[in-house]
Every structure is written in C-alpha cells, then in structure tokens.
Amino acid sequence: MARPSDPSARTRLLEAARHVFIEHGLDRAKVEDITRAAGLSKGAFYLHFKTKDDAFKEILGSALAELGTILGEVEGSRAEWSAKPYPELIEQWFYKDLRLFECLWKHRSIMRLVLEGGGSPSYGHLIDLFAASAQETSERLIRYGLECGYYRADLDPKQAAAFVAGGYDRLARRLVHERRKPNLERWLLGAQALCVRALGTPEFIDACVNVHAARLSESSRRRATA
Amino acid sequence: MARPSDPSARTRLLEAARHVFIEHGLDRAKVEDITRAAGLSKGAFYLHFKTKDDAFKEILGSALAELGTILGEVEGSRAEWSAKPYPELIEQWFYKDLRLFECLWKHRSIMRLVLEGGGSPSYGHLIDLFAASAQETSERLIRYGLECGYYRADLDPKQAAAFVAGGYDRLARRLVHERRKPNLERWLLGAQALCVRALGTPEFIDACVNVHAARLSESSRRRATA
DNA sequence: CGCGTTATTGACTGACTGGTCACTGACCCA
DNA sequence: TGGGTCAGTGACCAGTCAGTCAATAACGCG
Secondary structure, eight states: OOOOOOTTHHHHHHHHHHHHHHHHHHHHOOHHHHHHHHTOOHHHHHHHOSSHHHHHHHHHHHHHHHHHHHHHHHHHGGGGGGGSOHHHHHHHHHHHHHHHHHHHHHTHHHHHHHHTTTTSTTTTTHHHHHHHHHHHHHHHHHHHHHHHTOBOTTOOHHHHHHHHHHHHHHHHHHHTTOSSOOOHHHHHHHHHHHHHHHHBOHHHHHHHHHHHHHHHHHHHHHHHOO | OOOOOOTTHHHHHHHHHHHHHHHHHHHHOOHHHHHHHHTOOHHHHHHHOSSHHHHHHHHHHHHHHHHHHHHHHHHHGGGGGGGSOHHHHHHHHHHHHHHHHHHHHHTHHHHHHHHTTTTSTTTTTHHHHHHHHHHHHHHHHHHHHHHTTOBOTTOOHHHHHHHHHHHHHHHHHHHTTOSSOOOHHHHHHHHHHHHHHHHBOHHHHHHHHHHHHHHHHHHHHHHHHO
C-alpha cells in the first residue's frame, strides 16, 4: 500500500506560486521561493507541475477563462437587442460591463501582471492579444448596433471600436492598480455615457442620459436612507 | 602617444543594442549578441556602458525624451487657445496629434517593446507610467477646455481624461504594430471626431464636423489630381 | 626598431536557478 | 517487525550569461 499524497499540496503550491508570480513576474519568480512559501520541497513542485511555465499557464488560464466567458456572453446576448426598448438595452449593457469589471477586480493582481507584460518577454504579447480580442468584440457589437439603428450611420466601426475598446482598457488598467475597490457603477456609467455620446444617434443619447439620470437619483436616494 | 579610440564604436554598439533589445527584450538580450553584431568584443561593450541596463536606459531615454517634448508642447500652447476661433483651434490640436503620432511612428520598434513590458519585470511598470502621464496631461487640457467653454459642463474631467487617453493609447498600440505606415491623418481625424462628440458642446461639435468635412473634401481633391 | 601609452580582446569567473534523482520517509498489509 | 509502494526531499548538476582583467594589439614618437 503506497503512501497517500498530501491532498492540499497542489493547492498550496498553486497559491504560493500565484503570490510569487504576482510579486516578481514569471522570469524572476524562483521555484525555490514558491516551494518555501508552500512549505514543500523543490522536488514536490515537479511532482505536480512539469515546469515553472506550466504552473504559470495554469494560474493565468483560469483567470483569463473566466473573463473570456463573460466577454462571450456580452456578444451572445445581441440576438435579443432589437426586441428591447432603448432604456432596457442600456441597462443590460451596463450590467454586463459591471459583471466584467467585477470579475476583473476579483483577478486584479494577475491581471496587473498581464497588463505589465507578465514579467517575461514570453508573455509580453498577451497584452495586445487581450486588447485585440476586446476590440474585435467591440467592432462586432458596434456593427450590430449600426444595423439596429443605435449608432450614427457615418461611423467607421473599426475606428470607433478601437477608440471605445481603448477607453475601457484604460479603466481596466486603473482598476487593477486600485488599493481599495472603487465605485464601479460610477466608473461604468461615466464610460457608457461617453461612449454613447461619441457613437450614438440623438435619440439613443437621450435615452442613455435619462437612464443614467434615473440611476443617479436612485443612488442618491439610497445614500440618503443609509 | 596613445592608441586613438575607434570613433564609431559607441554608435555601433548602441545601434546593435537597439536591434537586439527590440528583438529579444531586455532580459533575453545577450551582451554577446550585441557585441557580435557590432563587430566588437564583450570587453569593449563595458568600456562604453557600465551595465547592459545602462545601454537600455540610454536607448529608451532618447526615444521617450522626444515624445515627452512634443507632449509638453501640446500643453504649453494652451495659453493661446481662448484667442482662437473653434476651427483654428481644432486644426491646431489635430496638427499636434499628428506630430506626436509621427514621432511615435519614428520610434515604433522601441515603443512596441515598452508597450509590451520592456522584456523585463524591471520595466513593466513603464507602460502605466507612460499612460498615466498622458492621462494627466489630458485631464489638465480637458479642465482648461471646460473653462474655455468647449466641453459640456456636466463632464467629470478625470473620467473623461481616462477615456480619451485610453482611446489614443489604443491607436498608439495599433500604430506600433503596423508593418507599413498607415494614413495617420485619417486615424487622427476619426479619433478627434469621436473625442469631440463625447465631450464637446453642440457648437464645438458642429465646428469640428465642419473642419473635418472641409479636410476630407480637400483630401479627395488632392487624391483626384494625383 | 623599441618604447610608452592606451584601446581592445575573449577566456574565464562566479552567481544564479530550473530541473534531476538517489535516498529517506510515510503508509498499509501480513 | 519486515516488506512493498509511492510521496517527498534537497544536494547536486548543468546550463546560462553579465561582468572581469591579464594579455595582446594598435598607435605615434624618437
């Protein structure tokens, strides 16, 4: 009968690795530091992971997978758009943004690392992969929004997508550097308002302004009763 | 009489270093590769530079200094703004944007490296330093624009600055990855239009639309005679 | 040509660290 | 208790590469 393995070893190694990667980046992270933090040996690390890179990929993969799922849902919901009145649509988009940024906050340390290059030339390109993916999604959503008549007909969808994706990217970068969780609702209302003004038809802009005004007065009321 | 030193050695080392850093990033760049490319010895490298890092800093420093100078000029010109009619102001901003992006194109390889993390955890934070600086400049310009009455009074300058800086940042990231020089005028006209729509008063938006329409029909005419 | 001075060289050093593997420890069974 | 099996260990190995410095080369002068 063989010696049973320590059921928490892998988890402890992953958690320790996460902290060391976040602090030092991939290339400067030492397996020795990871194993010391996990209270295990270097050899034990290699029982669970083939290489240091593999541990990194696993940690990165689970954070990116969750974000990717949420991004995919934003796009998946567009079949419902044209059946909805503007205010409801604007609220829906806002909630999707909020979900995405909540998830980003949850994974903020790893995302900060990614956005700073991963601590390795091997991963520096991930920044642009990630941004390009978000931009492509934006472009598809904008093209669909044009068909639905939310946006001005003179828009270049590619340009508009770059600009919008860039604006949200900047917010993401700010978020991952915050010490305390900011008021995401406020951030995202502001971003949505600027977006809609840059791209929208006058009717759509008005609807957005009204939705936001209602939201803000509801927030004030909530604050007054607290 | 001492042996004279080779007057081109330092220049050749810097140029070789630039190429190797661009290709491999800082941490993966080897002094041996640099010196081989320059046709010199490893020892000669250390006659000119204290460390590999110092060579990197020097190369980076000259690119960033030029960009910083142009950014500073954008802000330095604001004293003249309120004396100018809207169309002239919009043209001036456009030319400043163009100058900045021309410079970015000139230094595109080094900037691509910076925007991907520098190939080293030591420089990953530069991405955000650079972006934060651009955002702070944007914020000051937006505050001033509010005073001059170009922008809607309900704007949050901090939010607006983040969004605008993010949009331009995205364009910069696209530019550094282009193989061939794109039509910068077109890019920047589009960006300026979206910006002004997101932030501007109706009068300012109209002025911008007119300036751009005039520019575009002038471009078409130029293209027809070519 | 020899000399003095400085430039340049590249084999070498030493620090670093991912990954290895012979050995030890932990477990259950008879 | 001894045996078999697998988990875990950490000293060691080998590869990497920035930086060093004794030796050699290059230069002008008398």
